[in-house]
Amino acid sequence: NAGVTQTPKFQVLKxxxxxxxxxxxxxxxxxMYWYRQDPGMGLRLIYYSASEGTTDKxxxxxxxxxxxxxxxxxxxxxxxAAPSQTSVYFCASSEIVWGGSYNSPLHFGNGTRLxxx
Amino acid sequence: xxxxxxxxxxxxVQEGDSAVIKCTYSDSASNYFPWYKQELGKGPQLIxxxxxxxxxxxxxxxAVTLNKTAKHFSLHITExxxxxxxxxxxxxxxxxxASKLTFGTGTRLQVTL
Numbered sequence: 001n002a003g004v005t006q007t008p009k010f011q012v013l014k015x016x017x018x019x020x021x022x023x024x025x026x027x028x029x030x031x032m033y034w035y036r037q038d039p040g041m042g043l044r045l046i047y048y049s050a051s052e053g054t055t056d057k058x059x060x061x062x063x064x065x066x067x068x069x070x071x072x073x074x075x076x077x078x079x080x081a082a083p084s085q086t087s088v089y090f091c092a093s094s095e096i097v098w099g100g101s102y103n104s105p106l107h108f109g110n111g112t113r114l115x116x117x
Numbered sequence: 118x119x120x121x122x123x124x125x126x127x128x129x130v131q132e133g134d135s136a137v138i139k140c141t142y143s144d145s146a147s148n149y150f151p152w153y154k155q156e157l158g159k160g161p162q163l164i165x166x167x168x169x170x171x172x173x174x175x176x177x178x179x180a181v182t183l184n185k186t187a188k189h190f191s192l193h194i195t196e197x198x199x200x201x202x203x204x205x206x207x208x209x210x211x212x213x214x215a216s217k218l219t220f221g222t223g224t225r226l227q228v229t230l
Contacts, residue, residue, distance in 0.1 A: 004160070031216075033216070040126075040222055041222060042121075042123075042206060042220040042221055042222040042223055043161070043206065043220040044220075045216065045218075048216045050216065056216070058216065090160050090161070092160070105151065105163040105166070106153075106161075106163065106218070108160030108161050108162065109160050110158065110159050110160050111158075111159075111160055
């Protein structure tokens, strides 16, 4: 049981290049998320998918696109990378109980460290 | 929207001492407050959470307290051990969905021998 798996672990891009970060979870969770982590700024939500077939913008969506390929997989694409996108990217998943007071903990992957030069 | 402030940004304690990390939030409607621990090279992991209908929750050496009137909550770690060294994040949410979770900026805890 691997949990949340992210690939690649490290990536260096030149400005203007594109790439896709992959994420897969094996916990049968409905919801998946992409965060970026920058020094002194905590974790900020880029995009999320509350359930298969839906995606929504988070706090910092500009410059990114996402695809919820199926229930297990949620990818993040940078179409034209910029130095401001240098960051550590985390994928997470959770189970949601709609309409209730239950908050499902986020399960995070181990991150992708991206450098854009 | 919600704003979560976390202090201190770094904290160094000797093994066996206690550590306290404090967070304040701005939205009085927030009702769920989790704490995550991030070890080097890993993703954050939930260690404890509290809902607004309780004032304190304990799990072995860690505890969280919540003061809704003052809009602040704290993480307490007693009898610290070297394996407690990590970055700790607080967060707050006013709904049942993680998409509305706002994180603090993190506290790097160093436990020295």
